[in-house]
C-alpha cells in the first residue's frame with residue numbers, strides 16, 4: 001500500500017509501505033475511506049513531538065471500511081463502514097474506567113504517533129470494539145471525520161472544561177478548526193456573547209457565520225475589556241498553544257471565571273498569580289478523551305451540528321503531499337480542514 005510517512009523534522013514522503021496485519025485478536029484492519037490532516041500533524045512535521053519517529057505513518061482521524069477483524073472483535077463486521085476515534089481505548093484499564101481514555105494505559109493517542117496512522121490506504125486499529133463507532137443512518141460521511149478529533153477536542157477541552165453556562169460571556173482565542181469547533185459546540189449551552197479572537201480576517205469572517213457575536217483582531221485584551229465594560233469574560237478558551245494567546249486568556253478573565261486550555265504548548269508560559277491569586281478563577285487542561293463522541297454523533301446525525309462546514313479543501317489521498325502544503329499555508333490558502341478521499 002501507499003502512505004504518508006514522516007522522516008524527521010521537515011521531511012515527509014508518499015511512499016510504499018507493507019500492508020498492516022492483525023497483531024492482536026482485538027485488532028481491526030480498516031481500508032481508509034476519508035481522512036484529514038490535523039494541526040498536530042504540523043507540530044509533528046516541525047519536530048515538536050519526539051514520540052513520533054522516522055518511518056511513522058501519520059494521521060489520526062477518519063472513516064473506513066472493515067477489511068479484516070480479529071477473532072475477539074464482536075461489535076464490527078467485515079464490510080461495515082465505521083468512524084475511528086483519534087484516541088484508542090482498551091476499555092478495561094483504570095484510566096478507561098474513569099472515562100479518561102486519553103490516558104488509557106494500553107492506548108490513548110497512539111495513532112499516527114507511536115503506531116502507524118490513518119493517512120494511508122489501510123490502517124490497523126487496536127481495541128476496535130472500544131475505539132470505533134458505527135455510522136449513524138443518513139449522515140454526511142465528511143461530517144463524521146470531524147467527530148474523530150476536532151469536534152470532541154473543542155467541546156471537551158474547551159467548552160466542558162470552561163464550564164460554559166447559559167448567559168455567559170465567553171471568548172475563544174484562535175479561530176482555526178479547533179477554535180471554531182469550540183464555537184460550534186459552546187452554543188449547546190447558550191452563552192450570551194461569544195467573542196472570537198484571531199489575527200486572520202478571513203477566519204473571523206467565518207467565525208461570524210458560525211455564531212460568533214463579536215470578533216476581535218489586533219489589541220485583543222484592550223478590545224475585549226472594552227466590549228465587556230471592563231469586566232472581562234466568564235470563560236476564556238485558549239485554542240492556539242503559544243505564550244501570547246495564553247496571556248490574552250489570563251488578561252481577560254473575569255473574577256470567578258474559567259480558563260480552559262486546548263492548545264498544544266511547546267514552550268512554558270508565565271502564570272500571573274500576582275494578579276490572579278485573589279480572582280477565584282480556575283485553569284483547566286485536558287487531552288481529548290472522545291467520551292462525548294456518541295453524543296456528538298447524534299447531534300451531527302440530527303443536523304443540529306454541521307461540522308462539514310469546516311472543510312474548505314478536497315484532495316485524493318494520493319495527493320496528500322500537496323494537501324500538506326495547502327494546510328501548512330492555511331492563511332494564504334484560506335484553509336480550515338482539508339478532506340482526503342481514498343478511492
Ligand SMILES: [Zn+2]
Nearest residue numbers: 038039040149
Ligand atoms: Zn488531531
Ligand SMILES: [Zn+2]
Nearest residue numbers: 090093096104
Ligand atoms: Zn484503557
